[in-house]
Amino acid sequence: KAGVTQTPRYLIKTRGQQVTLSCSPISGHRSVSWYQQTPGQGLQFLFEYFSETQRNKGNFPGRFSGRQFSNSRSEMNVSTLELGDSALYLCASSGQGNYGYTFGSGTRLTVV
């Protein structure tokens, strides 16, 4: 079966702009979680969506938001980009009752 697909793979944006990243989970998986990875902070949890509802949220400012569609695809949005938002953004999908995760390849965002 197809894996978790993240688009785009690479993105360069300017400070102050906003960006939308996409994640398509494995077919049948209803949970999508998002993570930010930076050299200084490592991997950090952003938020999780399940059946179109945000179920968990990490400690990130309100500039970071997300949503999930009825087909379980998820998007995350970062508004008013800052240099510190440069990172690898990973999403993972999980099936109901199964705490195993399948990760996407990530979107590498560079803010200049």
Place this chain on the structure above:
Amino acid sequence: KNEVEQSPQNLTAQEGEFITINCSYSVGISALHWLQQHPGGGIVSLFMLSSGKKKHGRLIATINIQEKHSSLHITASHPRDSAVYICAVRGRETSGSRLTFGEGTQLTVNP
């Protein structure tokens, strides 16, 4: 102190050596994950543990819930094992799929 601590941070081994990476955590957990990340960023889930021991090929993962400690072992290491290995936990009080991560162990296996 981080909720999840890994050691060592960096590890260099010769091909064929037996490797151990350790993970200690300070919260009650419902599951612990070992992840592998290659250059380029993609993460592969190696193991999910809630008790005992699991084996997959040359990889073995163990967990001691009472001591809040897990180990990842690689037998007969190979250069293709070179990657960052990350320990992550799902807290017992957490609903959904929130993970807390260790800082990772950079493993380099030389031929």
